[in-house]
Amino acid sequence: MLQDAVLQASDLTRPLDAVDPEVEGLVAAELRRQSQRIGLIASENLMSRAVLAARAGGLAGKYAEGLPGARYCGGCEYVDALEEIARQRLRGLFGAEYANVQPYSGTQANMAAYQALCAPGDTVLAMDLAHGGHVTHGSAVNFSGRLYRFVHYTLDRDSERLDMDEVAALARRLRPRLIVAGACAYPRLLDFAAFGAVARDVGALLLVDMAHIAGLVAVGLHPSPVPHADVVTLTTHKTLRGPRGGAILCRAGLARSIDRAVYPGVQGGPDVGAIAAKAVALREAAEPSFAAYQRQVVANAAALAEALAQRGFRLVSGGTDTHLLLVDLRVHGLSGRQAERALEDVGVVVNKNLIPFDPHPPMRPSGIRLGTPLVTCRGMAELEMVEIADVIAEVLRAAARGRSAAAHLAERVRDLTQRFPLPV
Numbered sequence: 001m002l003q004d005a006v007l008q009a010s011d012l013t014r015p016l017d018a019v020d021p022e023v024e025g026l027v028a029a030e031l032r033r034q035s036q037r038i039g040l041i042a043s044e045n046l047m048s049r050a051v052l053a054a055r056a057g058g059l060a061g062k063y064a065e066g067l068p069g070a071r072y073c074g075g076c077e078y079v080d081a082l083e084e085i086a087r088q089r090l091r092g093l094f095g096a097e098y099a100n101v102q103p104y105s106g107t108q109a110n111m112a113a114y115q116a117l118c119a120p121g122d123t124v125l126a127m128d129l130a131h132g133g134h135v136t137h138g139s140a141v142n143f144s145g146r147l148y149r150f151v152h153y154t155l156d157r158d159s160e161r162l163d164m165d166e167v168a169a170l171a172r173r174l175r176p177r178l179i180v181a182g183a184c185a186y187p188r189l190l191d192f193a194a195f196g197a198v199a200r201d202v203g204a205l206l207l208v209d210m211a212h213i214a215g216l217v218a219v220g221l222h223p224s225p226v227p228h229a230d231v232v233t234l235t236t237h238k239t240l241r242g243p244r245g246g247a248i249l250c251r252a253g254l255a256r257s258i259d260r261a262v263y264p265g266v267q268g269g270p271d272v273g274a275i276a277a278k279a280v281a282l283r284e285a286a287e288p289s290f291a292a293y294q295r296q297v298v299a300n301a302a303a304l305a306e307a308l309a310q311r312g313f314r315l316v317s318g319g320t321d322t323h324l325l326l327v328d329l330r331v332h333g334l335s336g337r338q339a340e341r342a343l344e345d346v347g348v349v350v351n352k353n354l355i356p357f358d359p360h361p362p363m364r365p366s367g368i369r370l371g372t373p374l375v376t377c378r379g380m381a382e383l384e385m386v387e388i389a390d391v392i393a394e395v396l397r398a399a400a401r402g403r404s405a406a407a408h409l410a411e412r413v414r415d416l417t418q419r420f421p422l423p424v
C-alpha cells in the first residue's frame with residue numbers, strides 16, 4: 001500500500017491537466033488572452049518555438065553554480081558547453097570583450113553591475129524615473145536607491161530629449177563614481193558616445209542598461225553602447241526576443257568582478273534552461289530575418305506615432321526613433337490609468353506611464369506607453385498600425401466624454417487578431 005503511494009507520488013509523467021486542472025486552465029486562458037488581444041506593452045515580446053523548446057527541455061533542475069570549467073558540483077559537461085555557446089554568441093553579437101549570461105533578470109544584472117562597480121553610499125548619476133529611467137536606477141523603493149546615493153538627470157523641458165550639456169554639468173558638479181545611461185520609456189536614441197565622453201571627463205565609470213533596446217542595437221538600428229561603456233546590462237526577453245532573463249557585457253578587465261558579483265554576489269545557481277534558450281535566441285538574432293523584423297518594429301512604431309499625431313494626440317518628444325512611444329493624455333482630461341482601462345475593454349493592452357515632468361504619481365500618471373515588438377511578431381505592418389491608431393483614438397475620445405467604446409471597436413480588434421494570429 002505504502003509502496004503504491006510512493007510510486008504514485010513519484011510518477012512525474014502525469015500531464016498537467018491530470019495533476020492540476022486549475023493551473024492548466026489558467027495557463028490556457030492566458031494564452032487565449034494573448035491571442036485575442038492586441039499587445040502593445042513595449043517590454044513584452046514572444047519567444048520562438050525553438051527558444052521555448054530549449055527553455056522547456058527539463059534543464060532548469062540542474063545545479064551549476066560557478067562558471068564553465070569551474071563549477072561547484074558535478075555533471076556539468078553539457079551545461080558548460082551550453083553556457084559557453086551562449087557567452088560566445090552574446091559577445092559576438094554585440095562585439096563585447098566579455099559576457100555573463102547568468103543573470104535571472106534585468107534587475108539582477110543591474111544589481112550585480114552596481115555591486116561590481118560601486119561601494120554602498122557611492123554617488124551614481126542616472127535618468128529620473130518620470131523621464132524614462134527604471135526603478136533599478138535609484139528609485140527610493142528599490143535596493144538601488146537604498147544602497148547608493150543616486151542623483152537623477154532629467155530631460156529638457158521643451159524638446160523632451162536628453163540635453164547632454166546638462167548631464168555633463170551635473171556630472172562635473174557631483175563627480176559620481178558611476179553614470180548610468182539607459183531607459184524604459186525614452187522614445188529617442190541615446191548618445192552613448194556623449195555619455196562615454198562625460199564619464200571620462202569626470203573620471204566616472206559608465207554603465208549602460210540597454211534592456212529595452214538590445215534587439216535594435218544587435219542589428220545596428222540603435223548606436224551600440226559597447227565601445228563606450230565599462231559595463232552593459234540587458235534583458236533577453238524584450239526587443240531581443242529571447243527567454244525571460246538578463247545578461248551582462250563588460251570590458252575584459254572587469255570580467256572577474258562582474259562574474260563574482262553575479263555569483264555568489266547576488267544570485268545562486270544559474271537557470272540552465274534559460275541559458276540554453278538565450279543561446280538559441282542569440283543565434284536567431286544573428287540571422288538576417290532578425291534585422292528585417294527589427295526594422296519593421298521601428299517602422300511600425302513610427303507609423304503608430306504618426307497616425308496618433310494625425311488624430312490629435314501629443315507624443316512625448318514629438319515622435320519616436322525606437323520601438324516605443326509615449327502619449328501625453330493631459331489635454332484629453334484622461335489619466336493613463338483611465339486610458340489603460342478603456343483600451344483594455346476593447347482588447348488593446350497598453351500600460352499607463354509617467355511622462356516627463358508629470359504632475360501626477362506613478363499609479364495615476366498622465367500618459368500611456370505603446371510598443372510594437374509583439375504586434376510585429378504577428379506580422380502586422382504600417383497599415384495595421386493606422387488601424388490600431390484609429391481604434392485607440394476612438395476609444396480614448398469616448399472615454400474622455402465619459403462614455404464606453406462602441407462594440408464595433410472591439411469587433412475591429414477581434415478581426416485584427418484573427419487576421420494576424422500569434423505565430424507560436
Ligand SMILES: Cc1ncc(COP(=O)(O)O)c(C=O)c1O
Pocket residue numbers: 043104105106107108110134136182183184209210211212235245246
Ligand atoms: C531599462 C530596464 N532595466 C531593467 C529592467 C528590469 O528587467 P527585469 O524585469 O527583467 O528585472 C527593465 C524592465 O522593464 C528595464 O526596462
